[in-house]
Amino acid sequence: MIVAKLLVAFCLFLNGCFGSVEFYPYGPSHGDEYAPINDDGSSPEIPISTLFPFFNHQHEHLIVNTNGVISFLRTVSTYTPNPFPLDGDRRLVAIFWADVDTRKGGTVWYRESTNQTMLEMASQEVRNYFPSFFRFQATWVFIATWDNVAFYGCYPCEKRNTFQEILITNGQYSFTIFNYKNITWTTGTASGGNSSTGLGGTPAQVGFNAGDGKVFYAVNASRTPAILGINHMSNINIPGKFAFRIDSAEISNGGCNTHGTLTIAPRYGPMLGGQYFVVGGPCMNSDDIIYIHYSPLVTSFPCQRMSNYSALCITPVFNTTVNPALFNNPVKRHNPAEWYGGRQYTISWDPLAFELKDSDKERGFKILPWEKSILHENVDRNLAQFTLNLGSDGYMAAIRVTSAIETDLSIPERGIWTDIFAVVPSHQETKRFCYNWIRQERGLPLVTYDDLPPCPCTLQQALMDTARYQPDPDCNNLMDNKDPDLNCLYRASARHCIRLSQPGFLGQDNVCCYGNTGSLLDSRVEEGGTLQRYHYLGGDDVIPYVTNFYYDVLPFLHCCRYFGHVTDLGHRGVTLFSECQTYAKFRHVSSCYNYVPPRPAGANGDPHMRTVDGMEYNFNGIGEFFFIVSHNASFQSQVRFEQAKDSQGRFVSASVCTAFVAEMSNTSDRVEVRLNSIRVADVIINAQTQDFSDVAWLRYRGVSVLNLPKPTGNSTGRDILVMFADLGVTFRILATKDVLNVMPIIANDQLKGTLTGLLGDFDGNPGNDLLLPDGTSLQSNATEETIFRTFNTAWRIKEVGSMFTYPVGKSYQDYNGHAQSNFHPVFATSIINSATVEAISLCGNNTNCLFDFHVTGSRAIAMATLDFTVDLKDAEDASIPVPTCPILSSTDHGVWVSNNTLENATARFRCNMGYRENSTCRPTTCKNGRWENYQPCTCKEIPTVPPPPSTHTTPTGRTPPPATPRDDSLLLRSISDKLQLMWITVGTGVFVVVIIALITALVLCSKFRSRRQYSDCDKHTLSSSARSSEYRHNMSRGFPMSHDSAYTQSSRVLSDHSANSRRSLPRYNVYDNTAYGSSEEVTRITGPPPGDFRRHDVLF
Known part of the structure; x- marks a missing residue:
């Protein structure tokens, strides 16, 4: 060829x-x-x-x-x-x-x-x-x-x-x-x-x-x-x-043309907008007017011509680019743990960032209204640091640094962002937020474990179970794209957290967090994980990340962390107030009860195979083979083995994996991972090589790819996860410049007995795993040579069935020709007792490592085999089910405290501050999946003299005027497109923009399909307020639409909230087809909701 x-x-x-x-x-x-x-x-x-x-x-x-x-x-x-x-x-x-x-x-x-x-x-x-x-x-x-x-x-x-x-x-x-x-x-x-x-x-x-x-x-x-x-x-x-x-x-x-495809760089940017990116491909003359259209937005935006070869464009705020949790924020907040409204804080940034370079005046179209006020100006951009006064209006914010150019806000402004963060308000505001949230939760469907998998019981299991869970981008010890000061910022007790790879039932999520001991944290007494009403990836009418942050993270902060002080009673984190326990009842503490670990398998080195059922054998073929295939071929994965080279680049009588490809037929994109001598490995999606230089995590149709940091001790390796969440299968690929080692993780029990290929059928019986395409199998004690000669033909893919793309100058025949079919390897039985001193020094007693070093002469290949063997052993250990007990339910003002719920764990009952046990409660121990000698315990209030009311003082020592009460009780079931921004002009080159109270999501009752709550939710929605009926009457007479409007599939949302107003977010009253917003001040309640607002039917 x-x-x-x-x-x-x-x-x-x-x-x-x-x-x-x-x-x-x-x-x-x-x-x-x-x-x-x-x-x-x-x-x-x-x-x-x-x-x-x-x-x-x-x-x-x-x-x-x-x-x-x-x-x-x-x-x-x-x-x-x-x-x-x-x-x-x-x-x-x-x-x-x-x-x-x-x-x-x-x-x-x-x-x-x-x-x-x-x-x-x-x-x-x-x-x-x-x-x-x-x-x-x-x-x-x-x-x-x-x-x-x-x-x-x-x-x-x-x-x-x-x-x-x-x-x-x-x-x-x-x-x-x-x-x-x-x-x-x-x-x-x-x-x-x-x-x-x-x-x-x-x-x-x-x-x-x-x-x-x-x-x-x-x-x-x-x-x-x-x-x-x-x-x-x-x-x-x-x-x-x-x-x-x-x-x-x-x-x-290089250059441009009149027939080529459009090029865009970078390919990814934050959903908050402001991303500077360059468009190339067609030639651009000096008199050309250039517009760009962002799907799914209906408006086109002007771009600025930079040269004959390119134009500069800027992204608006929308929810289809990189989730904020996955983006490495270029603006750093100093000491970010708690930013209090009304105080001064410092940010810093890269003054050479492309988004901050000078440009011409920009024009375009308004997308989202916001409130703005200039707070500071004439700050030198090149200082790369600025101290700002953080406003006290709002609960969440993000700060943008942007070029100091005049703009009419008609197109999105370019800029770089901080993380989205919680603004710590006054204690009065914290109580108001918490009580409103509790009141709102009463009218919404329960967040339950229905159709959600339980958490892994240990950190080791959590790290292995990438088939159902993924590392939490905001709290993990794997990904290196996160500022260490921001990692686990809102889960202070956690060392590592995971969350569902895709939204669960009704778009919900399950966050599981693990402490320094590797045990699952109990969020009633430590800052760990809970169920979440919204997944951070978003969904239909749900804005990614922001919705989850507002409805799931902020309630925890305001009802637990900010609400009251934490007191040590010989254990950690029993709170002064019961509101945190109420939060836990609405959001359910993470549990690992009934957790079933997934099964790992492996192919590594001069291919050493371990089937899903645990059988080990060596397969030394060269060519392209079926790896894991479902019976009806709805899912296929294939591997390519090539002849190995020694450390001098000479071919040896061994083979190694050099490429992997997988696809779910008609429901996913095709993912290929191929060795590359320059970049170690390339990830290829539908024949297009992907760029991971700007982001570690990319989601495609039906599959996600996570590019983890380099493995420990390997400065050139790559650790790539290819995750088919719908199927419940992940492939972990550890790549070095010489070999791909592949570890499948299978968590879908429905696949049992339905698989074929080199890794067996997953029926629980390792004795029949030397399976052939006709349904028969070799004896489990078949020799290596028998396995090689049989499998070399049986599982080799045909040219018409190959899913691989081929490098320039290569074809199917280059990998599956006569030479490959007639390759004769060295078998392990022929080199018994031939290990050298150097090999033993490198490999110890690891037989796979010793074999690979002997046949390849490559320390790098042998070391990769040794590392993979250790990882696979860890995964095997984690796949063993761990006996557990259910989480003991809390009572009013009391909670059972235990380090974990594993076998032999001991739980002790503790009352909240201000309460004591009605009678002595004995500890209980987890035995054989049950709490031994368990008996219910209760608490009673200790009569005390109430403390004087607390006040929140400003940094000057003055008590601020009381905040205007707010009632956001309908906010959780509406859309608010309102953005409150404060921007700061920074001298020769920057604005600093603070977005307070970012976009909230559409939460319509029709989106909650709970069988128990649907009718109640509908009734609650149709009985909003008298003011709502007045709006409905006005609308029926042709009430005009304001410029602050938004549409969804099932409703229309209007707001008369002025873009220049300094008032709080508008209220929205949601009806079947039309929703109207009002921003007038109303009487609001700041105390606890009346009556018993806790759900006693929630057991956790």
């Missing part, structure tokens, strides 16, 4: 060209060296100070050849350019491959450089010609110049050529620039050229060759007379200039 790419590139002067060629400085005054004066010679092999990526290989040296070529593996002395593709390791860049003879005149100069001026010049060219790399920063350049060179056999040698090649890299991506000045000859006389003109014969060749005899890229004028006009051609519309990306298996053109 020969893969050719021919470039047709021509640019007519005065017609669509964007500039002229500018050479990089060269010559002895700039530190250049020169190649020996010769014919068909070259420079010495030049060690370079960085690895240079080219055609998916890293190179640590290069050669400058006299005949217009830079090569990487060997010299090129051929004077007549052979047509591409070429084999024999002739991996090269040919800027003008022809018969140059510097004995007749001219010099070949070269140098590598890390000079800052050169690096910035190169970086700017890459950013300009490749808009998707608008943040690219070069770390190394190499400049080679063929200056005024003559050709072989010339007479009188007056024809001379001058051209220059620039190699550019940042260590991961690489580019080259071709600059042509004078091109007057194309051919030496030994290639059939004329000695006077240098024309005729076999002219010069321009392009790239991979050296494998298959893959190449050539300018289509190569080896034709037209190559004489190369200094008038271009692929970036600058005559005599070309730009290419050359690190990957396929060479990419």
